[in-house]
Amino acid sequence: MRGCSPRRIDIRFATDLKEVSDVRKILFGLLIAIVGVSIASAILISTGESHHLEGSMFISDAGRSHGGFEYNAEYIAILDVKGGVGVLQLTLQVGFSDALEKHEYSISNFELTSQGLKMNLNGNQTILIWVGSDLIWDHQYDGYYIASWGGDAPPEEIRGMISPRMFPGIPPRYYIELRLKSPS
Numbered sequence: 001m002r003g004c005s006p007r008r009i010d011i012r013f014a015t016d017l018k019e020v021s022d023v024r025k026i027l028f029g030l031l032i033a034i035v036g037v038s039i040a041s042a043i044l045i046s047t048g049e050s051h052h053l054e055g056s057m058f059i060s061d062a063g064r065s066h067g068g069f070e071y072n073a074e075y076i077a078i079l080d081v082k083g084g085v086g087v088l089q090l091t092l093q094v095g096f097s098d099a100l101e102k103h104e105y106s107i108s109n110f111e112l113t114s115q116g117l118k119m120n121l122n123g124n125q126t127i128l129i130w131v132g133s134d135l136i137w138d139h140q141y142d143g144y145y146i147a148s149w150g151g152d153a154p155p156e157e158i159r160g161m162i163s164p165r166m167f168p169g170i171p172p173r174y175y176i177e178l179r180l181k182s183p184s
Contacts, residue, residue, distance in 0.1 A: 048083020051112060055079075055144060055180040057090055059099065059164075063152030063173050065136050071174075073099060079180055081110045081119075088121060101169035116160065117145040117180065127161040128180060141179050150175030 054077065061071040073095025079088045086107040092098045110119045117128040128145035136148075136157055147160030151173030162178055164170040 050082040053079040053180040053182055058177045059170060060175040062175060063150040064175050065157050077178060077180060081107055084110045099169045100167055121166055124166045129160045144179045144181045146179045148177035
């Protein structure tokens with residue numbers, strides 16, 4: 001190094017080390033903050049209330065609960081939620097074919113009360129109401145949370161808030177009924 005005295009090199013080196021030390025302290029502080037936020041978030045999520053509900057989803061081309069000319073199907077429905085978020089899984093149980101193009105749906109903003117169940121299903125607000133006495137299916141689904149809708153359904157068959165449009169592959173006029181219950 002031409003023109004530099006050894007003393008000057010030592011001073012510059014010492015100054016650079018101080019700057020490196022300051023940068024390390026800042027980075028270490030940021031790392032500690034990130035780890036702290038991550039741990040706090042994990043604790044909040046892990047302590048969130050969890051729910052496991054099971055049931056079924058019925059689909060009919062009749063646009064109402066009973067009937068159907070070409071397509072009727074029933075799916076096993078399993079909903080797992082923790083801390084307000086989760087997944088609804090649908091598996092074909094009975095039917096000639098599987099009309100659903102998707103079988104797993106994201107759940108957010110989940111709320112469960114004695115009156116009903118509210119959630120966003122793939123971003124769509126869905127409301128299932130508590131049905132103590134199910135007259136549509138001769139009491140088969142007493143004690144379930146149910147949402148149903150159909151293009152030709154009489155008013156007594158429309159419960160809660162749901163739409164076939166939420167489920168890719170299901171035509172918008174079809175009857176759809178989602179029924180969920182906490183396992184005993």
